[in-house]
Amino acid sequence: MVASALETQKLCKSFGALTVADNIDFRLAPGARHALIGPNGAGKTTFVNMLTGAIRPSSGRILLGGEEVTKVSQAARVQRGLGRTFQITTLFRKLPVLDNVALGVAERKRASRHMWKPASRHAEIKDEAMALLATLGLADDARTPVDDLPYGRQRLVEIAIALGLKPKVLLLDEPAAGVPSHDSGRILEVLGSLPGDIAILIIEHDMDLVFRFANRITVLVQGQVLVEGTPQEIAADRRVRDVYLGEATHA
Amino acid sequence: MSGYTSDPRIRPLEWLPWVVALGAFFLLPEYLSLGARILTYILWALSLDLILGYAGIITLGHSAFFGLGAYTAGILGAKYGVTDPFLQLVAAAAAAALLGISTGALILRTKALTLLMLTLAITEIVSVIANKASWLTGGADGLSGVQVAPILGLFKFDLFGRTAFIYCLVTLFLAWLVVRRLIYSPYGAMLTGIRENTARMHAVGAPVYWRLVLVYTLSATLAGIAGALLTQVNQFVGLNVLGLEPSGDLLVMLILGGVGRLYGAFVGPIVYLTAQDYLAKQYPEYWYFGIGLLLIVVVLFARGGILGLVDQWWQALSRHRSSARASAR
Numbered sequence: 001m002v003a004s005a006l007e008t009q010k011l012c013k014s015f016g017a018l019t020v021a022d023n024i025d026f027r028l029a030p031g032a033r034h035a036l037i038g039p040n041g042a043g044k045t046t047f048v049n050m051l052t053g054a055i056r057p058s059s060g061r062i063l064l065g066g067e068e069v070t071k072v073s074q075a076a077r078v079q080r081g082l083g084r085t086f087q088i089t090t091l092f093r094k095l096p097v098l099d100n101v102a103l104g105v106a107e108r109k110r111a112s113r114h115m116w117k118p119a120s121r122h123a124e125i126k127d128e129a130m131a132l133l134a135t136l137g138l139a140d141d142a143r144t145p146v147d148d149l150p151y152g153r154q155r156l157v158e159i160a161i162a163l164g165l166k167p168k169v170l171l172l173d174e175p176a177a178g179v180p181s182h183d184s185g186r187i188l189e190v191l192g193s194l195p196g197d198i199a200i201l202i203i204e205h206d207m208d209l210v211f212r213f214a215n216r217i218t219v220l221v222q223g224q225v226l227v228e229g230t231p232q233e234i235a236a237d238r239r240v241r242d243v244y245l246g247e248a249t250h251a
Numbered sequence: 252m253s254g255y256t257s258d259p260r261i262r263p264l265e266w267l268p269w270v271v272a273l274g275a276f277f278l279l280p281e282y283l284s285l286g287a288r289i290l291t292y293i294l295w296a297l298s299l300d301l302i303l304g305y306a307g308i309i310t311l312g313h314s315a316f317f318g319l320g321a322y323t324a325g326i327l328g329a330k331y332g333v334t335d336p337f338l339q340l341v342a343a344a345a346a347a348a349l350l351g352i353s354t355g356a357l358i359l360r361t362k363a364l365t366l367l368m369l370t371l372a373i374t375e376i377v378s379v380i381a382n383k384a385s386w387l388t389g390g391a392d393g394l395s396g397v398q399v400a401p402i403l404g405l406f407k408f409d410l411f412g413r414t415a416f417i418y419c420l421v422t423l424f425l426a427w428l429v430v431r432r433l434i435y436s437p438y439g440a441m442l443t444g445i446r447e448n449t450a451r452m453h454a455v456g457a458p459v460y461w462r463l464v465l466v467y468t469l470s471a472t473l474a475g476i477a478g479a480l481l482t483q484v485n486q487f488v489g490l491n492v493l494g495l496e497p498s499g500d501l502l503v504m505l506i507l508g509g510v511g512r513l514y515g516a517f518v519g520p521i522v523y524l525t526a527q528d529y530l531a532k533q534y535p536e537y538w539y540f541g542i543g544l545l546l547i548v549v550v551l552f553a554r555g556g557i558l559g560l561v562d563q564w565w566q567a568l569s570r571h572r573s574s575a576r577a578s579a580r
Contacts, residue, residue, distance in 0.1 A: 052454070078456030090454070092447040095254060102255040103444045104455035112441040112457065115433050118259030119440045126255055143256050165455060 003066030005030045005199035006051065006082070006169045011060035013046055013223075020046045021057065022223040028169065032199045035214035037207075039243065043223040044203050045087065048173055051201075052084050053077050065168065078107075083167030085158045087174040087203070091146045098142040100157055101129040104164040129164060136160050136190055152183035159190060170194070172202040176209055188212065211235070219243075253305075253443060259435040268517050272420050276413075283412035284484070289524050290419035291480040294426055296505050296516035298473035301430055303502075304511030305439060306466050307446030308359070311498045312370030315354070315377045316347040316471040318493035320478030323347075325394045325488035326387060334400035336418070340479050347475020348468055350377075355467035360460060371495060378493035393489035397482055408483070415484045422480060426473055433469075434513060442466055446511075503542070507549055509556030518557050 006028040013021040020043040028034055038044055049055045051062060053074035062070045069077050092100050106112040106125050120126065133139050136156050146154055155175060162170055175191065176184040184206070191213055194200065204210050210217065210231075217234045219226040221243050227234065234240055275286055295317050302308040320343035327333035327342055358369040381388045388394055401407040406414045433439050444452045445459055452459050482488050491497065500523070508519025526545060530538035553560040 054453075073458070074453045075456045075458045078454065084454055086450075086454070090448060090451045092444055092451060094447060095443065096256045098256050099254045099440065099444075103441060103452070106437050106441065107456045112437045112462075115436045115438040117437075118432075118435040119253070119255045119437045120257055120259055120435075122255070122437055125437070129255070161451075161455060 003030075004028055004063065005032065005065060006201070007063040007066075008051070009061040009063070011047075011050060011062065012058045013043075013050060013055070014058050020223050021050065024060070024220075024223070024225055026218060026225065028199050028201055029216075030199050031196055032201075032216060033214050034199075034201050034216045034218065035210045036201060036203045036218050036220060037205075037210060038220035038226075041222075042220040044220055045173070046223075047220065048084070048171055048203060051171060052082065078165060078167075081166075081168035082171070083162040083165045083169070084171040085162050085173055085175055087177055089151075089154050089158055091154060091157055091161070093147045094145055096143050096145055097133065097138060097149070097157055097160075098126070098129055100146060101132055101160050101164045102126060104161045105129050105132075108165050132160055132164055136163075137186075150183075152179045152186065155179055155187055156190065159187075163194075167198060169199045169201070172200060172204075174204055175202065176204065176206055184209070253434045254440045257435065261431075265514075268514070269420075269424065276416055276420075280411060280413075283416040285524065285528055287412050287415040287419045287484045288481070289520050290416070290423050291477050291484065292501070292504065292520035292524060293517050294419075294423045294480065295474055295477035296501060296508070296520050297423075297426060297430055297513075298470045298477065299501055299505055300510065300513065300516045301433070301473070302467055302470040303505065304513075304515070305434060305446060306442040306463060308463060308467060309363070309367055310370040311367055311495060311502070312372070312374035313470075313474055313501055314493050314495075314497040315370075315374035316351055316474035317478040317481075317497065317501075318374070318377060318381065319350055320344070320347045320475030321482045321488045321492045322381060322388055322394070322478075323475070324479035324482040325397045328397040328399055328482070328486075329394050330387065332398070334398040336399050336402055336483055339399070339483065340422075340476055343475045343479035344472045345475075347478070348472040351468040351471025351475075352464065355464045355471070359463045359467060371498075374494055374498060378490065381493055382490060388488075391490060393487060395487050397486045397488065399483045399486060408486070412484070419480050419484065422476065426476070430473070431513065438462075503546055505556075507546065507556055509558035512556070512558050515556050515558050522557065 004027045008024050008026045011021055011024040024047065036044055050057045053072065057070065061068055064077060064080055064082055069080065092103065102125050105128050109125060111122060111125055130139065130142060133142055136159065138153065138156060138160060141149060141153065146157060159175060176187050179187060188209060202213060214231060217231055218228045219234065219240050226239060226243065227237055276283065299313050302310065323343040323346040324339040327339050333339060354373050358366060361369060382390055399408055402414065402418055408414050441457060441462065445462065449459060478492060481492065504519035504523045505515055507522055508517065509515030523542065526541060527538060530541040549556060555562065
């Protein structure tokens with residue numbers, strides 16, 4: 001069997017008496033388009049935070065590309081190819097769009113230890129960041145501070161930073177959260193054009209987006225995996241309808 | 252300023268501080284001792300701006316490094332006959348760097364109020380040690396009789412502070428070149444990233460903690476050099492270089508000038524120490540009142556410090572000009 005791009009084994013997390021992750025066994029195949037869904041409070045964000053290393057699991061293991069990373073720091077996981085975007089836009093708000101992306105590119109190239117040559121003369125970093133912005137249609141905004149961008153474009157910057165890290169695994173935490181529906185088309189377009197060799201896990205409330213984007217879906221309820229399958233299987237599953245889809249009224 | 256989109260070339264206006272300093276040297280010969288003191292404080296404020304203004308590390312303990320540098324130079328010159336000014340500077344820098352890396356490694360995993368209290372604790376500890384070890388430091392009486400040999404064997408420290416002024420000016424200039432390079436480099440851009448959003452910096456794979464320890468150590472080194480300069484200028488060290496008070500004064504200076512602007516570190520000490528010099532002569536008992544008033548005015552009406560205010564005026568002026576030009580057409 002080919003090693004999973006990302007895998008968890010019996011992953012648990014409790015805060016006191018509250019169990020938010022309960023023996024989660026999860027496997028993200030190389031090149032997958034996988035969605036994680038579940039009602040509010042199902043533990044999706046906690047799960048993602050354990051994957052990235054922002055919080056430590058109480059027990060269980062996390063494997064990235066077949067290697068255990070359970071105790072590896074957040075930064076080191078990024079260097080091993082785990083990229084993410086944030087549900088709540090987490091950007092350098094006062095800095096230009098180009099700098100937002102370049103700071104990530106510089107980390108990947110191990111260039112941010114350079115203390116002498118001016119940043120703006122590091123063409124290898126700037127050019128790569130510019131090229132990335134161009135592919136996302138953000139080239140004209142390169143010198144604009146993030147704060148001055150419309151929200152939909154800020155979500156694209158969030159994705160641009162993650163892509164600048166050249167990840168093997170990409171965690172997208174509600175990439176279209178809060179974006180008005182007439183703007184979310186552009187984000188879906190960008191997601192659709194992501195390189196096929198990146199394994200993507202998307203956490204999303206927008207069922208429309210999930211069913212168009214994902215070819216595999218995991219449903220998380222109360223910290224446990226309720227069911228996993230293809231979009232057709234999930235849509236047809238009675239339990240999923242009961243706990244989740246039946247009450248789904250989100251835009 | 253700084254980052255991947257900014258022009259790193261030195262703008263004409265950035266030469267202004269150096270022109271002013273040289274002008275002062277020739278035009279205000281009776282104020283050169285005060286001038287030399289101001290220059291050492293500018294260097295110290297510059298070191299604080301590097302960690303506070305760029306990396307976002309808040310501290311009330313920056314006097315630990317300044318004071319250690321001051322005492323290192325003083326003890327070498329007064330007790331051990333090491334009178335060469337450069338040797339004293341290097342030793343002070345090394346001692347401060349060592350304290351910076353060891354305490355930085357301990358405290359930089361914390362942030363906000365915890366960090367503030369820990370930095371304060373460190374400078375208070377150093378202060379107590381300096382007080383108790385009076386056989387070495389002179390204790391509460393201070394350490395007098397610090398010997399400093401002529402610079403390069405040629406330029407004696409004179410009574411009017413001419414040598415001291417130029418010596419401090421050259422040292423500050425070199426430090427400014429280094430700090431400016433650093434700020435415009437990818438490393439400087441990365442520090443701004445940590446200040447703006449630490450969570451995002453973690454998420455792009457930056458080992459934030461180690462980066463902070465490094466910049467904290469660099470800043471401590473510069474602060475140590477500034478402290479040594481003060482000792483060499485005064486040929487005396489007292490306990491007033493350690494503890495909360497000098498750290499607080501320095502913070503006030505930088506806030507007055509403008510944090511995270513590089514040149515706020517120049518404007519702040521000039522305004523603060525000149526005001527202090529004037530007020531202390533006019534109202535020896537109430538001079539702190541004037542400083543307090545100045546700080547309140549700046550915090551209420553100019554959140555970016557004096558330079559922030561200048562920036563706003565400049566922008567308003569250029570808007571006014573461009574609209575006037577537009578209506579003239």
